[in-house]
Amino acid sequence: MTIRALEKVSVGQNGIGAFILQCRKIDVHYCDYSGSSRGMNSFIKSQLSKFASKHPQIEFVVSPRPRKHPVLIGHYINGKQKSICVKNMDPLQILKKVELLRDASGEKVKRVNKPVTSINESVRGVWSPYHGSGMPV
Numbered sequence: 001m002t003i004r005a006l007e008k009v010s011v012g013q014n015g016i017g018a019f020i021l022q023c024r025k026i027d028v029h030y031c032d033y034s035g036s037s038r039g040m041n042s043f044i045k046s047q048l049s050k051f052a053s054k055h056p057q058i059e060f061v062v063s064p065r066p067r068k069h070p071v072l073i074g075h076y077i078n079g080k081q082k083s084i085c086v087k088n089m090d091p092l093q094i095l096k097k098v099e100l101l102r103d104a105s106g107e108k109v110k111r112v113n114k115p116v117t118s119i120n121e122s123v124r125g126v127w128s129p130y131h132g133s134g135m136p137v
Contacts, residue, residue, distance in 0.1 A: 024077050084097050
């Protein structure tokens with residue numbers, strides 16, 4: 001008696017078994033002198049250290065960019081990145097944008113045509129009106 005291998009290997013799904021945060025790094029760029037970076041400077045001084053200590057799995061890189069608007073750039077484990085310009089925003093608005101980058105998956109937003117999506121094939125197969133003998137053609 002020979003042993004056959006399984007034909008289909010189970011596909012891993014995020015959230016089943018263990019959750020892996022998709023965001024791995026967030027770059028914080030600001031300017032010391034620009035008025036559009038005023039909210040970013042106060043965010044860095046007051047709230048960034050608290051947020052970083054709550055999320056040790058995310059690497060935070062803070063770097064100045066003279067004469068440029070403040071930008072947040074999120075790097076994800078799938079190799080993609082998202083950037084958000086946060087010029088003239090309050091520190092609380094910037095915190096919401098950082099949380100948005102943290103919770104995003106890095107994938108582009110896709111339009112959903114079908115209400116149900118599944119990675120498993122259909123058990124019944126593809127239906128055709130020519131199957132069976134119920135209707136004459």
